[in-house]
Amino acid sequence: MSRSAHPAGPRHADVLPEGHYSAPPTDLNVLDHKVWAQTVGRGEDGVVTVGGVPVTRLAEEFGTPAYIMDEADFRARARAWRTAFGSDADVFYAGKAFLSRAVVRWLEEEGLNLDVCSGGELATALSAGMAPERIAFHGNNKSVAEITRAVEAGVGRIVLDSFQEIARVAHIAQSLGKRQKVQIRITVGVEAHTHEFIATAHEDQKFGIPLAGGQAAEAVRRALHLDGLELIGIHSHIGSQIFDMSGFEVAAHRVVGLLKDIRDEHGVELPEIDLGGGLGIAYTSDDDPREPHEIAKALGEIVGRECEAARLRTPRISVEPGRAVVGPTAFTLYEVGTVKPLEGLRTYVSVDGGMSDNIRTALYDAEYSVALVSRASDAEPMLVRVVGKHCESGDIVVKDAFLPADLAPGDLIAVPATGAYCRSMASNYNHVLRPPVVAVKDGEARVIVRRETEEDLLRLDVG
Ligand SMILES: Cc1ncc(COP(=O)(O)O)c(C=O)c1O
Numbered sequence: 001m002s003r004s005a006h007p008a009g010p011r012h013a014d015v016l017p018e019g020h021y022s023a024p025p026t027d028l029n030v031l032d033h034k035v036w037a038q039t040v041g042r043g044e045d046g047v048v049t050v051g052g053v054p055v056t057r058l059a060e061e062f063g064t065p066a067y068i069m070d071e072a073d074f075r076a077r078a079r080a081w082r083t084a085f086g087s088d089a090d091v092f093y094a095g096k097a098f099l100s101r102a103v104v105r106w107l108e109e110e111g112l113n114l115d116v117c118s119g120g121e122l123a124t125a126l127s128a129g130m131a132p133e134r135i136a137f138h139g140n141n142k143s144v145a146e147i148t149r150a151v152e153a154g155v156g157r158i159v160l161d162s163f164q165e166i167a168r169v170a171h172i173a174q175s176l177g178k179r180q181k182v183q184i185r186i187t188v189g190v191e192a193h194t195h196e197f198i199a200t201a202h203e204d205q206k207f208g209i210p211l212a213g214g215q216a217a218e219a220v221r222r223a224l225h226l227d228g229l230e231l232i233g234i235h236s237h238i239g240s241q242i243f244d245m246s247g248f249e250v251a252a253h254r255v256v257g258l259l260k261d262i263r264d265e266h267g268v269e270l271p272e273i274d275l276g277g278g279l280g281i282a283y284t285s286d287d288d289p290r291e292p293h294e295i296a297k298a299l300g301e302i303v304g305r306e307c308e309a310a311r312l313r314t315p316r317i318s319v320e321p322g323r324a325v326v327g328p329t330a331f332t333l334y335e336v337g338t339v340k341p342l343e344g345l346r347t348y349v350s351v352d353g354g355m356s357d358n359i360r361t362a363l364y365d366a367e368y369s370v371a372l373v374s375r376a377s378d379a380e381p382m383l384v385r386v387v388g389k390h391c392e393s394g395d396i397v398v399k400d401a402f403l404p405a406d407l408a409p410g411d412l413i414a415v416p417a418t419g420a421y422c423r424s425m426a427s428n429y430n431h432v433l434r435p436p437v438v439a440v441k442d443g444e445a446r447v448i449v450r451r452e453t454e455e456d457l458l459r460l461d462v463g
């Protein structure tokens, strides 16, 4: 995710501080569709529209800050994954990226399944009418209550993450008189090229059972002999926001290797493998994401080739994209509150949200871009840091970016590519109310997750 510092042109060369900014774009009014949702555009009056609706109308009707989601774009991306993987594979959307009942319905209509990783996500899916057999249940520490609910509901699979969980799920299923379909999540020992907090396939982290030292093989041995379990496959998820395909390829190779060992030891050919999510998206114009059909082709080829060499029946593949489906489909709309130029440094632009609606910059040093969306401007670019309203100097939304020098309080600015892991990781820090999610399509806008109110906040405070 790193970018190198560029000389920023004569106007800035003598005043720019150390940083990781690119040169200012030649025209700040242009919106790059690498990072903006597909139906976003700038009208003749300079106001940005999405799904045919001007952002000024959205701000008036729904307030700011707000996450604005392009429903047509979400559906198109979901469909692109479905089409790329075809009928021999399953696509499980990872609900942790962003989940709401409307999203569950879109997924069902577009033919995607759903990965949930908590009782809350499971409850959301079930309450929206998702067929339980299309749900995969994840997590490294599912509670007994969560497992019981999932087994009772009849989820399509539970992904087992530890030896204790193998025994726990078997016991719960058996006591409910059921045989639960399960996969075992293994750690393939790949160092994914991403931020260390979101890499999950190296050995020294909490997820999965290591392939190393025969541990995964031992987990399979146990699962195959427990009456409450039907072992249907092996799962691997190497991390998130990954551009380099080689990690996925190594993972696929090692998972197929384990299938072969299982066949050789037990005479059983497991019918499925899941290769997780993790495909990166463009947060800035410097990022070059891979397309679903590229990953489908690469994974299909490697699994097919290796299974043929091992004389294994090719298992059904599944994948779990989250960010790559929903990330690019939304932007966060903010109103500018104050504009504070710091001589020789940069201009601090304070917005009406911050780290409570987007923690990713503080947590992962993530990079974002930003644009003035309530009007066009021909003013010179100025180097800005977009910050929130929280009592924290690390409350940064966009670390280094350029906005027009005539930016003023009351202007609307928007940060694109905030569909994934922003609303789902939002907090009430400083008792700030979480923003709504507004879905826009064909000239219509509707709230799919409403803005939190002070009543919502106080309802929980029962002391
Ligand atoms: C098991 C599992 N599957 C899928 C995902 C989705 O990842 P991403 O949003 O990067 O596609 C995650 C999160 O990293 C995960 O932990």
Ligand SMILES: N[C@@H](CCCC[NH3+])C(=O)O
Residues within 6 Å of the ligand: 096, 198, 240, 241, 360, 420, 421
């Ligand atoms: N929440 C992370 C990714 C973790 C994905 C879940 N395993 C992000 O915002 O990038």
